[in-house]
Amino acid sequence: MADDGAELGRLVFLFSFLSIALGTTVSPIELCGAPNYDVWNLTSKMWKFSSPKEFCLMPRTENTTVDACEITMAFCQPVNIPLNCANAAVCESYSSSNDTFNLATYVNNPFNTTALPMGEGFGTNYGSGEIYNTTNTTCTLRTVMTFVCNASASWDISQKNEPFLSVPVKPSINFTQGPKLCTYSIKFDFAGACPVSPPGGPVSQLSAGSVLLLIFFVSLIMYFVLGCFINIVRGKVGQDIIPHQTFWTALPVYIMDGIQFALTCGEKRTSSSYQSI
Ligand SMILES: *[C@@H]1O[C@H](CO)[C@@H](O)[C@H](O)[C@H]1NC(C)=O
Ligand SMILES: *[C@@H]1O[C@H](CO)[C@@H](O)[C@H](O)[C@H]1NC(C)=O
Ligand SMILES: *[C@@H]1O[C@H](CO)[C@@H](O)[C@H](O)[C@H]1NC(C)=O
Ligand SMILES: *[C@@H]1O[C@H](CO)[C@@H](O)[C@H](O)[C@H]1NC(C)=O
Ligand SMILES: *[C@@H]1O[C@H](CO)[C@@H](O)[C@H](O)[C@H]1NC(C)=O
Ligand SMILES: *[C@@H]1O[C@H](CO)[C@@H](O)[C@H](O)[C@H]1NC(C)=O
Ligand SMILES: *[C@@H]1O[C@H](CO)[C@@H](O)[C@H](O)[C@H]1NC(C)=O
Ligand SMILES: *[C@@H]1O[C@H](CO)[C@@H](O)[C@H](O)[C@H]1NC(C)=O
Secondary structure, eight states: HHHHHHHHHHHHHHHHHHHHHHHHHHGGGGGOOOTTOOOOHHHHHHHEEEEEEEGOOOOTTTTTTOOOEEEOSSSSSSOOTTBBBBTEEEEEEEESSOOOOEEEEEOOOOOTTTTTSTTTTEEEEEEOOEEEESSEEEEEEEEEEEEOOTTTTOOOOOOOOOOOEEOOSSSEEEEEEOSSEEEEEEEEEEGSSEEEEOTTTTSSSSSOOOOHHHHHHHHHHHHHHHHHHHHHTTTTGGGGGGGGGGHHHHHHHHHHHHHHHHHHTTOOOSSOOGOOO
16 A cells, blocks of 8 residues: 555656646747848847838827927837836827837747748737827727738847947838728848758757657656665665666567567467466
8 A cells, every 4th residue: 555655656747747748848939030041130129210201101290390200129128118108019209299109019029930931030920009089080900910021131239238239221112001000011031030040951940749758758758767766765675766667678578569469460479478467
């Protein structure tokens, strides 16, 4: 009975270990990033660029003349700019007016690697921004970005102490005003939008199969290490240290039996037949 208890304990341990391993091995895939693209520079800073007057929204503040506006964006983190951009991923602000507009709301992982043909770059999927309400229109703001592969368009982040950097390339901006949606479409050249390994080549991401294999082997190793440890603590010596020693030493014999059974199409039963198990 005491042995059964220990056996159960080991099973419970193995099960909890498997669950933990599953949890820690699978979650990195869901972290913020774009597989096979180099988004490190993009995600480690907040980026701003100015938009020509024609694409700027009318500030809520009365009697302001707008000559230009500035758009600030962040990836994998919100921009947190006062007034209306508390949880924004993309925010419009003005030098001449004390107002901001939330153009897109923060989401955990904005990157969409299927927005462009494979290997040409990636796009973003953000939450909708705020409702833009003027005398003439009421629409929900949203922002769609595309990052196009251009190996010479490096977004340098060597100014380490500056949280906001200026986008080093001139973006292409369009603003379409529909009856319900007002959409900013913004396109950038970015060296990080060039695939890290050639399209169709190996992707630096674990497949579900390799994750399962990894879990299997890690669990197997843990089973032997912990099993031996428990047996040593119980004062066992020599071969008896191996957990479930009788099973493991008999296993090669079972396997040989199985192979022989298969090869002879079940005709020839060997000395240690299955009945004896
Ligand atoms: C805005 O301008 C109009 C006319 O130019 C003026 O009557 C009004 O008082 C101004 N409002 C503010 C808040 O300055
Ligand atoms: C801008 O808005 C903030 C918050 O409402 C306010 O404290 C500040 O005085 C305003 N600044 C100007 C120049 O209007
Ligand atoms: C990514 O973009 C494509 C093309 O715009 C779209 O069809 C797809 O639904 C997007 N994927 C996600 C996860 O939103
Ligand atoms: C939009 O503005 C109009 C007046 O300009 C107002 O009556 C309406 O309630 C506003 N709608 C929203 C959703 O803010
Ligand atoms: C809104 O309407 C007024 C006249 O009704 C017009 O002068 C103005 O240009 C319009 N604004 C936009 C953004 O269409
Ligand atoms: C790539 O980026 C560089 C630097 O920003 C720019 O001069 C060049 O025109 C871009 N090439 C294309 C094809 O857009
Ligand atoms: C990232 O920034 C570094 C400098 O800090 C620069 O050398 C590198 O080219 C940049 N990478 C991309 C993809 O822009
Ligand atoms: C903006 O519109 C022009 C002309 O319709 C198009 O060539 C360009 O690709 C568009 N830019 C974006 C970012 O959608």
